[in-house]
Amino acid sequence: MSLDAIPVIAVPPGLRASDLSGNAPALLREIAEMLRRLVNIGESSAIDLQALPLTPADLDWLKQQLGHGEVAITLDSDGESTLNVTACPGLWWVTHCNSSGTVVSSFLEVAFVPEVVKAHPDDVEMGLEHLELLISDLS
Numbered sequence: 001m002s003l004d005a006i007p008v009i010a011v012p013p014g015l016r017a018s019d020l021s022g023n024a025p026a027l028l029r030e031i032a033e034m035l036r037r038l039v040n041i042g043e044s045s046a047i048d049l050q051a052l053p054l055t056p057a058d059l060d061w062l063k064q065q066l067g068h069g070e071v072a073i074t075l076d077s078d079g080e081s082t083l084n085v086t087a088c089p090g091l092w093w094v095t096h097c098n099s100s101g102t103v104v105s106s107f108l109e110v111a112f113v114p115e116v117v118k119a120h121p122d123d124v125e126m127g128l129e130h131l132e133l134l135i136s137d138l139s
Contacts, residue, residue, distance in 0.1 A: 019057030027052075027062060027108075031091060034110040038090055044111035046094075059106075066091065073117060079104070083114050 027047065037043040049059065067087030075081040079098040086093060092109040094116070109115075119127075 019055055020061060021053060021055050021058050023052065023054055024058040024062045024065075028065065031088075031108060031110065035088065035090055038110050038112070042112075044109070044115065046107045046109040046111075049106040049108060063093070066093070073114075075116065081116065083109075083117065 030047065034045045034047075037045065054062075069085035069087055069089060071085040073083040075083070079096065080101070081094070081096045084093045085091065090110055090112060092107075092111065092114050094105075094107045094109050094114060095103055096105045098104050
């Protein structure tokens, strides 16, 4: 086996190699395939981070590897949800908290726009009705 075949994982300051499970690097390959499907066929997908055997150090490592992008969205509905695009456009780090601030779910979502941000057609219809009332009051 050559030295080039030995995987090397850089551990950022503040993390200890012993705290990493080794599972996070495999996610990068899965995410790349998910992004490829989004680009090629428009297929959105997600990874439930809480369903995987990841340590807090794994999650920190993953966040550092994926970086931060230009868009951050905060939703307030029965608790705060944050949707942050990573340095890879189309890859969103999505965290949902309950009303007391406890994280209840955390996902990596691959999508042009996260599904939870899209307006529901019924809501758009109500918005149109509201706007039409405003316009009728102008007459």
